[in-house]
Amino acid sequence: MSRQRGSQPDDFCVSAAPGPNLNDAPQANNHRVFSGADGVLLDQIPAGPTADEFKFVLGQFLTGLTIVATHDRSGPIGMTCQAFTAVSLSPPLVLFCARTQSETARTIAQTGFFSVSMLGKHQQAVAERFGSSTSRSDRFTSVDWVPGPATGCPLLTGAIGHLECIVHASHPAGDHRIHIGQVVAASAHTATPLTYFQGRYT
Template sequence: MSSTEPSGSVAPAEFRAALGRFASGITIMSTLQDGVAHAMTANAFTSLSLDPPLVLVCVDKGVRMHAAVLDCGYWAISVLAGDQRSIADRFARSGRDLYSQFDGIGTAAGPKTGCSLIAGALSWLECRTWATYDGGDHTIVVGEVLSLGLGEPTDPSALIYYSSHYRDLPNA
């Protein structure tokens, strides 16, 4: 390697700080494994293709959601509204009890997959895993959208994550 080529080493703290300047929406990803609902907060989510309709989400290989979503092959995304910060916090915490994690949160079973959809979300999608790709310490999970809908939020603003904090993005 010549001295003019970049070395590729970036300090993790600097990497997080730089990417923290990119605002992202907040979603809850859910799936089922052996009849038990699993969920996690995800901000590494985006649309990918219109034809066919594809989205992607990145799942940490070190969390129990990883095995659950790969085992099931079906999953759902709920796009959180501005007043759903406590839901984002709950599903971002590791080590929560699997069987009571949805207690007190309004949900509905997705019409195609049965995966949990969060009541009051701005929108929701149900997906079938289309492909997976290695992404370092994460797996990039590409999903074909099977069904979707617009929610009936009590707060029409979007919950976003920017500079290591949740914020509301008002509905203009």
């Protein structure tokens, strides 16, 4: 089932379909490559792939799905986030990337803390809800969650892992920002994760 997204989703998720025709790409060492411009010589630096080409290639990388969330005076706010990874063990650091226009990320920058709920395979509907253009209040409608004991940030019930973080650093990166958090609480539950590959949930 392909993921359906709203017109202005408050998330970062790579879509892998439709993509460019890889059969038309030049070949190097039996691998398809994108030169970024016609007639580029091997000793020249290429211009790089187009946005669609880049998204297509990134779609070949299997990832998990998370809900990154926080809360302020207006209540809880969160988004589906595919661009999430660990950074350091000592101190325990993680990062997520979000569009510069992301309301959730802007709110996290203001509150100084956030949570990460790692989704299980049974939570595809949750990923779709939080990755759509649905309003912040509607995203939490009919979704079970509890406030985290360390930060009060929403922890989604049924997730296979939870992290609570304080903002450690934030850096601009193109049309996104990289948000690094220091983990202050963590818990895990054994279950099958929800993953995303080639534009589809798996």
